[in-house]
Amino acid sequence: MGxxxxxxxxxxxxSAVHRLPPHCKLAAVFCFVLVVVCTPRTALWAFxxxxxxxAAVAVTARVPIGFLLRRMLIEVPFVAFAFLMxxxxxxxxxxxxxxxxxxxxxxxxxxxxxVLAKATLGVAASVLLAATTELRALLxxxxxxxxxxxxxxxxTFMIRYGDVVTDEMRRMSVxxxxxxxxxxxxxxxxxxxxxxxxxxxxxxxxxxRVHLAMLSxxxxxxxxxxxxxxxxxxxxxxxxxxxxxxxLVCLLGWAL
Amino acid sequence: MxxxxxxxxxxxxxxxxxxxxxxxxxxxxxxxxxxxxxRVALLGPNxxxxxxxVLHLNGILTAGAGTVAVAGLPVAKANLAEIRRRVGxxxxxxxxxxxxxxxxxxxxxxxxxxxxxxxxxxxxVRTALERVGMAEFADRPPHHLxxxxxxxxxxxxxxxxxxEILVLDEPSSNLDPASRRELADIVRSLDVTVLMVTHDLxxxxxxxxxxVVLSEGVIAADAPTGExxxxxxxxxxxxxxxxxxxxxxxxPVTPVTTTRKPGDR
Numbered sequence: 211m212g213x214x215x216x217x218x219x220x221x222x223x224x225s226a227v228h229r230l231p232p233h234c235k236l237a238a239v240f241c242f243v244l245v246v247v248c249t250p251r252t253a254l255w256a257f258x259x260x261x262x263x264x265a266a267v268a269v270t271a272r273v274p275i276g277f278l279l280r281r282m283l284i285e286v287p288f289v290a291f292a293f294l295m296x297x298x299x300x301x302x303x304x305x306x307x308x309x310x311x312x313x314x315x316x317x318x319x320x321x322x323x324x325v326l327a328k329a330t331l332g333v334a335a336s337v338l339l340a341a342t343t344e345l346r347a348l349l350x351x352x353x354x355x356x357x358x359x360x361x362x363x364x365x366t367f368m369i370r371y372g373d374v375v376t377d378e379m380r381r382m383s384v385x386x387x388x389x390x391x392x393x394x395x396x397x398x399x400x401x402x403x404x405x406x407x408x409x410x411x412x413x414x415x416x417x418x419r420v421h422l423a424m425l426s427x428x429x430x431x432x433x434x435x436x437x438x439x440x441x442x443x444x445x446x447x448x449x450x451x452x453x454x455x456x457x458l459v460c461l462l463g464w465a466l
Numbered sequence: 467m468x469x470x471x472x473x474x475x476x477x478x479x480x481x482x483x484x485x486x487x488x489x490x491x492x493x494x495x496x497x498x499x500x501x502x503x504x505r506v507a508l509l510g511p512n513x514x515x516x517x518x519x520v521l522h523l524n525g526i527l528t529a530g531a532g533t534v535a536v537a538g539l540p541v542a543k544a545n546l547a548e549i550r551r552r553v554g555x556x557x558x559x560x561x562x563x564x565x566x567x568x569x570x571x572x573x574x575x576x577x578x579x580x581x582x583x584x585x586x587x588x589x590x591v592r593t594a595l596e597r598v599g600m601a602e603f604a605d606r607p608p609h610h611l612x613x614x615x616x617x618x619x620x621x622x623x624x625x626x627x628x629x630e631i632l633v634l635d636e637p638s639s640n641l642d643p644a645s646r647r648e649l650a651d652i653v654r655s656l657d658v659t660v661l662m663v664t665h666d667l668x669x670x671x672x673x674x675x676x677x678v679v680l681s682e683g684v685i686a687a688d689a690p691t692g693e694x695x696x697x698x699x700x701x702x703x704x705x706x707x708x709x710x711x712x713x714x715x716x717x718p719v720t721p722v723t724t725t726r727k728p729g730d731r
Contacts (some may be wrong), residue, residue, distance in 0.1 A: 291525065328721055370566065370567055370609070373609045374561050425526060426557075427579065427623065428523050428547060428550050428576055433575075
């Protein structure tokens, strides 16, 4: 699909991973994450193996590790509380840095590790998915995986109108500043709130006009499926390689 | 097509009246007949009811009184799907009209909703985009096109349905002169009935041999465009004004067709 459609997360390329049908990749990532979450937290080596698996995918997709790590920073605010766990979870206390009077709890450390490792692996897998699959293709994949059509439609419209609404917001901001308004503190929040309200009304009215245009062209409640994505057995097998390898690691983790 | 009978008008509006749910009456008995292959301009001041009339043509609004028929088929609940295929409305803001992620999918929307699939659909989309000179933009998202290009794609989204009548709402608004001329070339090249709602009187003169004036909810005048624009008294009465320095009598009768293709920039 089109050039210029590229989202910041997407990385143009033509690798085996890029070429896989989107619904195969979605299913693979979903299963991979499930397997990772089911792994016992004490099997440290298993998480290392998962990371290696993901690295192998990244190499196949020719996604540079630096790119991957930068995109993964999105995770930080969500796992911040994991760092608190060693301090707040009750249990046996240790002083990891002997010379400092800081004590942390052992179960807390395990909890933090558990959240951190699993979240990081999940985010890495999602970032890889986003880097190798176009937004539009992802939606086609979700549609193919029988996500409720209404959700897919909403997401489709978000992609289409995200830029239009952002543009409108920018124009309103230019109009405000052209009349000498500069938001500098809480005193101006009322103005910003009113702008947000106006933007909402405008977007809502646009929604009504778009609906009108859709009706005029024969819309009757469902979007016609124009591009049906299909996958061959070989493509499903290729996509399954990641979650199956992970499952093996997971089972070993429970057994050992 | 079922409407190949040349003596059935493309559009037949009789005694159409409509009041909005809030009680405001917009149309007071509109009579309008557009013959097959005609290009007619619908002129009128703001608030005259032009958009209200247009929304009756494909059954978005339902007449309070009177009837609308498209190529003999009355606009009624039972025929809505067919009516909406026959009446292609190009709305004023192409961002409202183009709601799919790519140009190709947008043009495909109408026929796909009607059940067309596969190579047949692809061919129809390609033909429609070629007619407006936008074939090479098929895979682009609409918001990456210029305004003029978006308007042309909007025309393609209804042309692909092979409509009986093409309704253009303010087709020249917000276009730069080159895009405006390109769109005129496209409209002239189409073999389809056109109803053009506009404030752009020179554009009406250039494209439409016949004009009707909608004023205060009724058709106030119906005449060859040149004559109508030259009638100063009538124009003043209905708040219609020509651009400064424009003399309808001096304008070329047959517009100069340029040799450039619509796609040239």
